[in-house]
Amino acid sequence: MSDHHKFHTHLPRGKKEFALFMLIVSVISVCVIAPLVTFSEIGISGEAYLGALKILPFIWLCIIPLVLLTEKPAMFLAGKIVKKGDSFSVTVLINVLCNVFLISIFMTIIGSWIGQGDISWEPIRHFFLKWSRNFAIAFTVESLIAQPIARLVMSKVHIKKDKRVV
Numbered sequence: 001m002s003d004h005h006k007f008h009t010h011l012p013r014g015k016k017e018f019a020l021f022m023l024i025v026s027v028i029s030v031c032v033i034a035p036l037v038t039f040s041e042i043g044i045s046g047e048a049y050l051g052a053l054k055i056l057p058f059i060w061l062c063i064i065p066l067v068l069l070t071e072k073p074a075m076f077l078a079g080k081i082v083k084k085g086d087s088f089s090v091t092v093l094i095n096v097l098c099n100v101f102l103i104s105i106f107m108t109i110i111g112s113w114i115g116q117g118d119i120s121w122e123p124i125r126h127f128f129l130k131w132s133r134n135f136a137i138a139f140t141v142e143s144l145i146a147q148p149i150a151r152l153v154m155s156k157v158h159i160k161k162d163k164r165v166v
Helices: 003-010 015-042 046-081 088-116 127-165
Strands: none
């Protein structure tokens, strides 16, 4: 399958599809990243997992506006790196990198505040240690799990739509 075809079939084509894509990516990301970050903070246990599950809706409610706020700056950054003619895979990977870079900066602080149930200086004091770990977790989940699943769904949606048109 050509790169041009992948751009057309694997990515959202309109606002409704963008909303579906964002819903899929955000739900998967929050459900996987938040527990992994929690485990890295306090250890792996049933109690830690249940604690992470309780905060997932609040994390998700922060992620949606952050994705929308960082979308244009992330596209700008990606545009500085991606060159015309770069492959679909390179373009997608750089877009994921730029999006995760920006969102993880904010969520390292906001996520800690939500998880602790308290606004404190602690996540800011330990920002670089926590951010590098959170970025690595988020980038791995986004690039290997959430984004590929969302792109697969988009391709299925487009195959179905395109069959109706023909």
